[in-house]
Amino acid sequence: MTPSRRPAVKAWRLRGHLKETCGHPDGVSPAFGSCRNPHCLRSMRKMLAAVSRVLSGAAQKPANRVLVASRNFANDATFEIKKCDLHRLEEGPPVTTVLTREDGLKYYRMMQTVRRMELKADQLYKQKIIRGFCHLCDGQEACCVGLEAGINPTDHLITAYRAHGFTFTRGLSVREILAELTGRKGGCAKGKGGSMHMYAKNFYGGNGIVGAQGQIFEAYNMAALWKLPCIFICENNRYGMGTSVERAAASTDYFKRGDFIPGLRVDGMDILCVREATRFAAAYCRSGKGPILMELQTYRYHGHSMSDPGVSYRTREEIQEVRSKSDPIMLLKDRMVNSNLASVEELKEIDVEVRKEIEDAAQFATADPEPPLEELGYHIYSSDPPFEVRGANQWIKFKSVS
Amino acid sequence: MAAVSGLVRRPLRQVGGGTAPQCPRATPAHPSSSLSILLSPCQVSGLLKRRFHRTAPAALQVTVRDAINQGMDEELERDEKVFLLGEEVAQYDGAYKVSRGLWKKYGDKRIIDTPISEMGFAGIAVGAAMAGLRPICEFMTFNFSMQAIDQVINSAAKTYYMSGGLQPVPIVFRGPNGASAGVAAQHSQCFAAWYGHCPGLKVVSPWSSEDAKGLIKSAIRDNNPVVMLENELMYGVPFEFPAEAQSKDFLIPIGKAKIERQGTHITVVSHSRPVGHCLEAATVLSKEGIECEVINLRTIRPMDIETVEASVMKTNHLVTVEGGWPQFGVGAEICARIMEGPAFNFLDAPAVRVTGADVPMPYAKILEDNSVPQVKDIIFAIKKTLNI
Numbered sequence: 001m002t003p004s005r006r007p008a009v010k011a012w013r014l015r016g017h018l019k020e021t022c023g024h025p026d027g028v029s030p031a032f033g034s035c036r037n038p039h040c041l042r043s044m045r046k047m048l049a050a051v052s053r054v055l056s057g058a059a060q061k062p063a064n065r066v067l068v069a070s071r072n073f074a075n076d077a078t079f080e081i082k083k084c085d086l087h088r089l090e091e092g093p094p095v096t097t098v099l100t101r102e103d104g105l106k107y108y109r110m111m112q113t114v115r116r117m118e119l120k121a122d123q124l125y126k127q128k129i130i131r132g133f134c135h136l137c138d139g140q141e142a143c144c145v146g147l148e149a150g151i152n153p154t155d156h157l158i159t160a161y162r163a164h165g166f167t168f169t170r171g172l173s174v175r176e177i178l179a180e181l182t183g184r185k186g187g188c189a190k191g192k193g194g195s196m197h198m199y200a201k202n203f204y205g206g207n208g209i210v211g212a213q214g215q216i217f218e219a220y221n222m223a224a225l226w227k228l229p230c231i232f233i234c235e236n237n238r239y240g241m242g243t244s245v246e247r248a249a250a251s252t253d254y255f256k257r258g259d260f261i262p263g264l265r266v267d268g269m270d271i272l273c274v275r276e277a278t279r280f281a282a283a284y285c286r287s288g289k290g291p292i293l294m295e296l297q298t299y300r301y302h303g304h305s306m307s308d309p310g311v312s313y314r315t316r317e318e319i320q321e322v323r324s325k326s327d328p329i330m331l332l333k334d335r336m337v338n339s340n341l342a343s344v345e346e347l348k349e350i351d352v353e354v355r356k357e358i359e360d361a362a363q364f365a366t367a368d369p370e371p372p373l374e375e376l377g378y379h380i381y382s383s384d385p386p387f388e389v390r391g392a393n394q395w396i397k398f399k400s401v402s
Numbered sequence: 403m404a405a406v407s408g409l410v411r412r413p414l415r416q417v418g419g420g421t422a423p424q425c426p427r428a429t430p431a432h433p434s435s436s437l438s439i440l441l442s443p444c445q446v447s448g449l450l451k452r453r454f455h456r457t458a459p460a461a462l463q464v465t466v467r468d469a470i471n472q473g474m475d476e477e478l479e480r481d482e483k484v485f486l487l488g489e490e491v492a493q494y495d496g497a498y499k500v501s502r503g504l505w506k507k508y509g510d511k512r513i514i515d516t517p518i519s520e521m522g523f524a525g526i527a528v529g530a531a532m533a534g535l536r537p538i539c540e541f542m543t544f545n546f547s548m549q550a551i552d553q554v555i556n557s558a559a560k561t562y563y564m565s566g567g568l569q570p571v572p573i574v575f576r577g578p579n580g581a582s583a584g585v586a587a588q589h590s591q592c593f594a595a596w597y598g599h600c601p602g603l604k605v606v607s608p609w610s611s612e613d614a615k616g617l618i619k620s621a622i623r624d625n626n627p628v629v630m631l632e633n634e635l636m637y638g639v640p641f642e643f644p645a646e647a648q649s650k651d652f653l654i655p656i657g658k659a660k661i662e663r664q665g666t667h668i669t670v671v672s673h674s675r676p677v678g679h680c681l682e683a684a685t686v687l688s689k690e691g692i693e694c695e696v697i698n699l700r701t702i703r704p705m706d707i708e709t710v711e712a713s714v715m716k717t718n719h720l721v722t723v724e725g726g727w728p729q730f731g732v733g734a735e736i737c738a739r740i741m742e743g744p745a746f747n748f749l750d751a752p753a754v755r756v757t758g759a760d761v762p763m764p765y766a767k768i769l770e771d772n773s774v775p776q777v778k779d780i781i782f783a784i785k786k787t788l789n790i
Contacts, residue, residue, distance in 0.1 A: 132584025183766035194586040194765030208588035211518030240518050242494040248517040370768045390728050390760045392779035
């Protein structure tokens with residue numbers, strides 16, 4: 001907890017005390033001294049001191065912060081989460097988890113950022129400001145945010161082409177991501193990579209060539225043989241491009257297909273479930289037991305890519321049903337509001353802030369210039385002296401530097 | 403009247419387009435002049451033909467996509483051993499809609515959706531070819547064929563040789579090749595040089611609709627492994643479809659280039675989409691009095707170097723144009739072969755290559771545009787070669 005939030009939290013705690021322990025309705029503070037409870041008197045003084053500290057800081061903060069500070073929020077809440085299906089495991093992740101208000105707000109903001117960023121990318125693509133391939137992950141936000149919540153920034157992650165969410169959760173800004181999508185020099189790959197080729201520290205992309213089912217079984221074999229601390233994750237969104245899993249897989253129990261590698265099947269629309277499963281899987285690997293598999297059952301609202309309408313192989317009713325019953329952001333929001341971890345207004349405020357952030361990023365991504373032509377040949381080799389690169393004919397030359 | 407009706411019933415040799423065959427004795431026809439027994443039969447037929455031309459339907463335009471579709475459809479109908487497999491080819495109608503309607507027509511046994519497993523399904527296809535079927539194995543793009551390249555080369559290309567002539571592999575590998583628009587490094591590679599390098603494989607590279615239909619049909623009927631390198635950006639481009647191409651037995655021989663445009667000053671050799679750029683460059687240069695002879699290779703392996711040589715011996719200058727990388731490319735092979743053959747002595751200047759830039763394909767538009775051969779680069783190379 002950041003130091004600046006301590007006084008505010010104390011005020012909330014005291015209000016909770018007033019309501020629950022002293023029985024004051026709505027936590028309304030009694031006239032000073034009228035409560036007989038000695039704890040209350042002491043708490044009252046502390047609370048007043050805390051509130052006055054908050055209020056004195058309120059001059060720099062917007063008015064609604066003061067309102068928030070005086071609301072009665074729980075600090076954390078316990079939730080039940082779905083039990084994971086297990087393969088070759090005696091025990092799985094816990095079926096309850098504690099979510100702090102702070103974490104909840106953080107996850108909410110992150111998921112909403114990914115959601116709005118993807119929708120902005122959709123818009124920019126339709127305006128032809130983004131070109132080529134664009135594979136969006138809206139609907140799957142709980143996967144990338146939940147995963148990141150369960151691992152450390154020093155862990156290594158690699159994924160396929162539906163990578164914008166992971167690029168964000170691995171630490172890049174929306175600005176850098178959108179500017180890469182629009183092919184500008186401010187993009188995270190300087191405009192050279194595009195949608196499918198974004199990289200960050202301990203994040204190896206963003207890869208365009210997939211499928212390679214043989215390769216994954218080779219990887220399973222070697223990981224298990226050498227007890228490599230590796231979590232293999234399948235984001236099962238029910239379709240491989242336009243082909244449903246039933247038409248492509250002899251067994252759709254992907255979490256079992258590591259055979260000798262234990263596996264978990266996880267509700268990928270519930271961020272807390274993903275987080276707990278990831279924590280469990282990470283702990284498993286870190287203990288030296290070897291690799292483990294996680295199948296995250298999730299859903300993508302968009303088609304496979306922007307050139308796929310996504311309705312020729314599935315019904316609009318199916319998409320609508322998932323949106324209304326299992327949307328990951330909605331699920332988290334409902335949980336937080338119903339457990340008094342946050343208010344509807346507060347979350348709306350986050351929505352507004354996120355929208356602004358995305359809008360600013362989109363502005364940047366549209367206005368930033370393209371990479372300079374002189375740099376066409378850059379970054380072919382690493383750690384090499386500069387050399388000349390041939391262009392479209394022998395008279396066109398570009399310089400290449402590492 | 404009978405004579406007139408006989409003339410009317412004579413079938414038109416061309417559907418619109420082109421020029422009507424000129425009868426040497428025809429007098430210019432007046433649009434409103436009625437038939438007269440005083441005109442010669444040839445003049446009458448010329449008159450009638452001119453009238454039909456004025457009211458004839460627009461020339462038959464067929465896109466490259468539809469041409470490939472037609473070619474496959476005809477071969478599927480002709481020989482029940484032919485079948486198509488690949489990702490999204492059946493129920494999705496093809497990732498690029500090239501196989502549209504085929505699954506509806508031929509069903510699950512002939513048009514097969516595969517999981518995303520190139521190495522796996524390419525291997526299944528090669529096995530099927532060895533066992534006597536005639537598979538068309540589609541790679542969604544040839545970039546994905548790298549996952550399966552061992553099957554293409556080691557299992558398909560080399561087998562007839564390794565078996566001492568016992569085991570043919572009548573398979574077609576087809577799909578889009580080379581640069582598209584904004585699909586970045588992993589999705590833009592040209593495989594003409596890689597596949598063209600291997601003995602045992604035939605490699606074709608159509609440009610127009612006519613090329614596409616004729617070559618896919620020849621490829622399917624060929625008893626050898628054929629790689630057909632299509633181009634995604636060409637799929638939607640319509641071309642005039644000559645009458646002979648509408649026949650179900652229309653074949654373009656593998657290993658024969660086509661001279662798309664006659665010229666005298668310089669030979670420009672290309673394949674696939676850049677052929678169009680070469681023709682554009684030729685049009686521009688023609689206004690400056692430079693007449694380019696544009697050759698559409700159509701086949702990478704076996705390469706029709708004789709057509710190129712004959713042309714160079716006429717024009718004395720050579721420029722090659724391709725989308726792939728320069729090093730060890732198609733143009734490099736053409737230049738080497740010219741040096742080895744009779745045409746070398748006819749060259750008035752070194753041969754020049756126009757190619758893609760020697761970089762992985764960048765995503766940003768300005769960089770991508772400068773990483774593929776543009777018309778201006780071709781014009782520049784031609785003028786440099788001609789010392790203009």
